[in-house]
Amino acid sequence: MTGHATGSHASSLSATRGFLHGLVGLSLLMGLSIGYSRVITTLYAVKMDAQGWMLAAVAVSQSIGMLILATSAGRWVDAHGACTVFIVGSAWGMGICLLTPLVPTFAALLLFTAAASLAMPPRFVSINTIFLSGLQDIGKQRAGWFRAAHVIGMTFLGAVLATTLFPMYGPVLAFWAAALIFGLNIVVFLLGIGRNRTAKRDDQHTARRSSLRQLFKSTLAKQVAIREFSIQSLNAYFAFYIVIIALRYLHLPARSAGFLVAAQGLAFVFTLVMAGKIAILHPRGSRTLGGLMVVGALIGLASSSVTAEMYSYASLLGCGLGLLQIINLNGFALLGETIGFSQAASINALAGPSGGCLEACWAA
Incomplete structure (x- = not known):
């Protein structure tokens, strides 16, 4: 009996570990598909001599899908399951990437970019529903791993791959490579988590699916949404404006400006991976x-003109935002237990990109 119990425990532990690895791997690949496609879209717009408001319009169109379909995606997950919704969203993104370079005009690029952004809510909400519903099993202290993998894929790997392939092979092959990455997302989903694990069924919440306005009546929903909005806004705002400040006002070389962004991003990821246990305890x-x-870093960045200090404050900002992100991810999991995981994922999908979209509008 004891041996059977031990074997069952080991089997359960192995399944949980496999689920965690599949989830982190898929999050990395999802981040790669988003970061890569965004960068090649920007490079394509620049190749078309887009400037000023045109570049701002491209940036906004990349996030507009989240604002339109975030709540609808949660309803789709309830009705059809996370697996189906994720596959349909990824297939839509793959199709748009195949079509985008075939009509080489800026108007078409803007239209296709907005259409491609509609693929993000089904993918994001479905995978976050699975993540939030399984967080208790994989360990709340590991909440940051999922987001860290996404950031690594989107910010680092996506940018490197895009800036390598686009200049070498041009827009057609670059966008078709993006389609291939979307297809790979489907394969990894099915092999990594889709076969053996789906989001926990939440029939009592599905039956009384709340409207967006009703969702935000919850105090906890308001808190986690505002925090997520603030975290993503600060991340996007820093990444955009620190480069301008470093180049125009501090007269630092472009390489130093890039390293400031990298320092903040690396500190953010490091904290997400390493500080989970402290944040939970x-x-x-x-x-x-x-x-x-965060407050100290922002004050320091505003008042410092020494490069070494700027690196320190950028890293401090990343650590602070990473710590807050871990706590907020667990807040979304707690919210999911109250209103349903797909609804909590919808709020997450709406709050985070809204912060990035606001930054793009502000920059314009």
């Missing part, structure tokens, strides 16, 4: 510490 202290780190 001491949530109130961690929230206070994270907030103080």
Whole structure:
């Protein structure tokens, strides 16, 4: 009996570990598909001599799908399951990437970019529904791993691959490579988590699916949404404006400006991976510490003109935002237990990209 129990425990542990690895791998690949497609879209717009408001329009169109379909995607997950919704969303993105370079005009690029953004909510909400519903099993201290993998894929791998392939092979092959990555997302989903694990069924919440306005009546929903919005806004705002500040006002070389962005991003990812246990054991202290780190970093960045200090404050900002992100991801999981995981994922899908979209509009 004891041997059977031990074997069952080992089997369960192995399944949980496999699910975690599949989830992190898929998050990395999803980030890669988003980051890569966004960068090649921007490079394609630049190749068309787009400037000023045209580039801003491309940036906004890349996020507009989340604003339109975030809540609808949650309903689709409830009705059809996360697997089906994820596959349909990825197939849509793959098809748009195949078509985009075939009509080489800026108007077509803008239209296709907006259409491609419609693929993001089904993918994001479905995978986040699975993530939030399984967080209790994989360990709340590992909440940051999922987001860290996504950031690595989107910010680092996507940018490197895009800036390598686009200049070498041009827009047609670059966009078709994006389609291939979307297809690979489907394969990894089915092999990694889709075969053996789906989001926990939430029939009581599915039956009384709330409207967006009703969702935000919850105090916890408002709190996690505002925090997610703030975290993503600050991340996007820093990445955009620190380059301008470094080049125009501090007269630093372009390489130094790039390293400032990298320092903040690496600190953010490092904190997501390493600080999970601290954030779970001491949530109130961690929230206070994270907030103080962010405020201190912003004050330091605003008043410093020394390169070494700028690197330190950029890293401090990344650590603070990473700590707050871990706490907020667990907040979304707690919210999911109350209103349903697909609804919590919809709020997450709406709040985060809204912050990035606001930054793009502000920059324009």
